Amino acid sequence: MAKNLLKAGYPLTAWNRTREKAEPLAADGAHIASTLAEAVKDADIIITILADGSTVIDVINAALPAFKRGAIVVDMSSTKQSEAKDIHAMLAKVGVGFIDAPVSGGTVGAAAATLAIMAGGSAANFEQVKPVLSVLGRPTLVGAVSAGQVAKLCNQLIVGGTLSIIAEAMLLAQAAGADPAAMRTAIRGGFAESRLLEVHGQRMLDRAFIPGGQIKTQAKDMDNIMIAAQEAGITLPVSALVTEIYHSILDAYPNADQSAALLAIEKLNPGKRVGDAEDKF
Template identity: 40%
Template sequence: MMRTSLTVGFLGTGIMGSPMVRRIAGAGYRVAAWNRTRDKAAPLVSAGVGIVDQARDAVCDADVVVCMLSSGPACDSLLLGERGIIAAMRAGSVLIVMSSIPVDTAQRHAHAAAAHGIGYLDAPVSGGERGAQDGTLAIMAGGDADVFERSRALLQTMGRPTRIGPAGTGQLAKLVNQMMVASTIATVAEAMLLAEQGGADPAQVRAALLGGFADSTILRQHAARMITRDFTPGGPAKYQVKDTKTALAFARNVGLSLPVLGLVDDLFSDMVEHGDGELDHSALIRELRRRNGLPDS
C-alpha cells in the first residue's frame, strides 16, 4: 500500500459510507471519520481510520472532505450556516458530496463552498453496498473540471468516476440512474410474480434470461433476492422513494411528464406506507403480492 500525504475527512459511515471509508484508508489516505452514531463508526478503527466525536474535527485539517449522509436536508443541516462544516473547512480544500440530493441543493452547496474558497463536487454513486465494498461504484460528478482532476485519484479508490458537467449535473445523472433502477426493479418484480403464478419456477426463468436482452444487474442481483426472500437492505426502499420523488419534482420543473416513473413511485410509496421502507428495494415484490391478494410466501 502506498501512503499519500493527503488527509480525508469522511462524514457519514452508514451502509454505503463504511465500505467507502475502508477503500479510501486501504489506498493509503489518512482518514478521520464522523458519524452521528459513533458506535456505527467504531469498527473502522481496525482499518486505520481515526474516529472523531464532532464533525468539525474531521474536516478542519482535511485536504478533502467527503459527505455521505442520507438526504439533502441532512446535508444542509451539517454543511451550511456559520457553524456548518463548509465554514469550518480551510480555503483551498475540496468538498465532495456523494449523497443523493436534489440538483438545486447541490448547486446551493457549490455556491456556499465557492464563497469560502473551497472546491466542490457533487458526486453521487450507484452500485449499492456490494459496489462500495468492491470499489466498483459508478461515480457521477458535477463541478469544475480542475476540481474533478484534483479529486480523480481519491474517487478512483471507490469506483469509476465520470465528470458530467457543472455543479448539479452529477445529481441529475443520479436521478436518471435511479429512474432506471426503480423502473427495472418494478418490471423484474412483476416478471418474477407472473412466472410464479403462471406455473414456472422463477429461479429457472431467471437463469434462462441471463445473457439475453433482458439481462441486467437488477435481474442478476435483485431477482435473486426476490426468489430467496432475502431483503436485507443494500438499498433501503425509503431512499428509493426519496429519489423517485426528487426526479418527478425536477421533471415538473423542466416541464416534463414522466408517466412510467409516476406509476413506479406510487408502487414504492405504497410499499413504504405498508411498513417495508427499511427493507431492500427488491422487496417491492411484497407490495405487488399485496395488491394481488397473494400471501407473502
C-alpha cells in the same frame, strides 16, 4: 469506502454525528475526530455521505467556519439537484470548491471499490479529486455542479423501473403456470439480462428482502426524480407509476430491500404470490 482509502495510503480523519459509528475505523488507521471542526479544518478534500440533502446542508453549514480556503468538498450523498446547487453556493462564499458525486453499486460495490461515481462540478476540481475517487470506484464527470445528482436520478429511475418490471414478470410466470425460477434462468443471457435480474431477481425468488438498498431510499429517489422532471418541464409517465409502487409499501416495509417491489405487485393482486418461502426481512 473509508477502509479502501486507508488501504490506499491516504491519511483519513473520520467524524460521525454518532461517534461510536466512526470508532471502528481507528483500528484501520483513521484518526477519529471529536468535533466536526476538528475533522475538516486541515483537510484538502472533505467527503460527505449522508442520508439526504437537508442533512448534508445542516452539516456543511455547521462546518463552514472551519473549512480552509481552497479545500474541496465531495458530497457522495443522493440529494435533490437544487440542494447540490445550494451547497455549492454556500461553499463558494468561503472559497471552498464542490463536487456532487453520488454513487451506485450498493454495499457490495462500496466494499469492492467498484462503485459507479457520477460527478458534477468544474473540470479543475474534478481532476484534483479524481485520484481519491478512483480508489472507491469509477468516477465520471457528467457536467457542472448538480449534474452528478441528475445522473444518479437517471440511475435510480432505471433501477426502480426495472425492479418493478422484474417483479411483474415473476408474478406473471407464477400465476400463468410457469416456474418463475426456470423463467429467470431461461431469459438470462438474452436482451432481458441485467445485474438486477441476476441479483434482485434471485432475492425475489428467495423472498429475501434483507437490505441492500432500502425501499425508503428508493421512494425518496423516485420523489426526487419527479421533482427534477417537473423542474425540467417534462412528463415521465412510467416513473410516476413506479413512484406509486414504492410508496404503496413504504409505510409497511420502509427498511426492506428494493426487491420488495415484488410485495407491492403482489398487493395489487390479492391471492397471488411468488413461491412458498417465508418473507425474510
